[in-house]
Amino acid sequence: MTDTALTTENLAVTYTGNREVEALKGVSLEFPANQLTAIIGPSGCGKSTLLKSLNRLHEIQPNVEITGDVLLRDRSVYNTDEPVPELRKRIGYVPQKPTPLPLSIYENVAYGLKIHGRCDSKDELDERVETYLRKVNLWDEVKDRLDAPGAELSTGQIQRLCLARSLAVEPEVLLCDEVTSALDPISAETVEETLADLKEEYTIIMVTHSMDQAKRLADEVVFLYLGDLIETNDTRSFFENPQHERTQQFVTGHTAVEYTESSEESGADSETVPAER
Numbered sequence: 001m002t003d004t005a006l007t008t009e010n011l012a013v014t015y016t017g018n019r020e021v022e023a024l025k026g027v028s029l030e031f032p033a034n035q036l037t038a039i040i041g042p043s044g045c046g047k048s049t050l051l052k053s054l055n056r057l058h059e060i061q062p063n064v065e066i067t068g069d070v071l072l073r074d075r076s077v078y079n080t081d082e083p084v085p086e087l088r089k090r091i092g093y094v095p096q097k098p099t100p101l102p103l104s105i106y107e108n109v110a111y112g113l114k115i116h117g118r119c120d121s122k123d124e125l126d127e128r129v130e131t132y133l134r135k136v137n138l139w140d141e142v143k144d145r146l147d148a149p150g151a152e153l154s155t156g157q158i159q160r161l162c163l164a165r166s167l168a169v170e171p172e173v174l175l176c177d178e179v180t181s182a183l184d185p186i187s188a189e190t191v192e193e194t195l196a197d198l199k200e201e202y203t204i205i206m207v208t209h210s211m212d213q214a215k216r217l218a219d220e221v222v223f224l225y226l227g228d229l230i231e232t233n234d235t236r237s238f239f240e241n242p243q244h245e246r247t248q249q250f251v252t253g254h255t256a257v258e259y260t261e262s263s264e265e266s267g268a269d270s271e272t273v274p275a276e277r
């Protein structure tokens with residue numbers, strides 16, 4: 001039986017600013033543990049909204065209403081007294097544009113370990129920093145300059161440093177928001193290789209615009225369309241034998257997005273929208 005790390009129960013998110021946008025319309029899903037799930041769909045279909053609502057990140061913005069629930073294992077993410085920063089430690093988030101702390105490479109990784117009192121001695125801290133830098137395949141590139149500012153690294157290296165920083169607080173789930181899309185192709189490939197290694201050990205949920213990346217990396221695929229969950233399946237079945245007509249259109253690059261206020265806002269139009277960016 002598949003072990004489920006995270007569950008959404010009829011999760012609905014509405015932005016209530018100048019215009020009301022139903023970004024997610026009652027999505028019920030199970031994310032399997034120690035696997036990588038890719039969330040895909042046309043622009044404006046609710047991918048980022050779903051990802052951010054998994055660890056309550058969307059609450060940073062004003063005018064957002066949410067109903068339903070998210071369960072981490074069997075504990076509610078929304079109906080809980082647990083402070084949100086503690087929750088976000090257990091469900092980490094890696095953004096599209098990586099931003100290192102204004103600290104050294106070493107301190108970028110040590111920061112979370114120190115704050116959460118996870119190391120009793122300097123030796124242990126050194127060991128843990130090395131462990132996490134190795135996990136993201138960065139150790140060999142930085143071991144001789146650990147005191148250099150994190151910001152001096154290349155964008156691809158910074159993305160891996162940010163991954164190491166997220167892993168250092170030992171999250172149960174890692175949310176990755178288009179983490180390769182701001183990178184040059186070689187850096188993107190290196191980060192992708194790192195994610196392929198990490199998925200053996202971590203539950204990763206990743207938003208991607210690239211179907212090729214989803215095919216290469218994902219164990220499971222979730223397909224959203226205008227805020228609705230259309231189909232979820234293991235990656236091979238999803239691409240080789242899509243069950244839903246909309247999925248078939250999407251995987252063949254012929255998704256026609258209906259003209260709605262929300263699709264207008266997100267830049268989609270009524271013409272055929274290419275599935276790949």
Ligand SMILES: Nc1ncnc2c1ncn2[C@@H]1O[C@H](COP(=O)(O)OP(=O)(O)OP(=O)(O)O)[C@@H](O)[C@H]1O
Binds near residue numbers: 015047050266
């Ligand atoms: N802060 C906000 N206020 C109002 N509407 C928003 C807000 N954020 C997102 N939306 C709208 O909610 C819908 C879903 O947006 P979301 O960013 O989740 O989609 P997405 O699939 O991640 O899009 P993309 O692929 O373009 O990044 C879109 O119609 C978008 O315009």
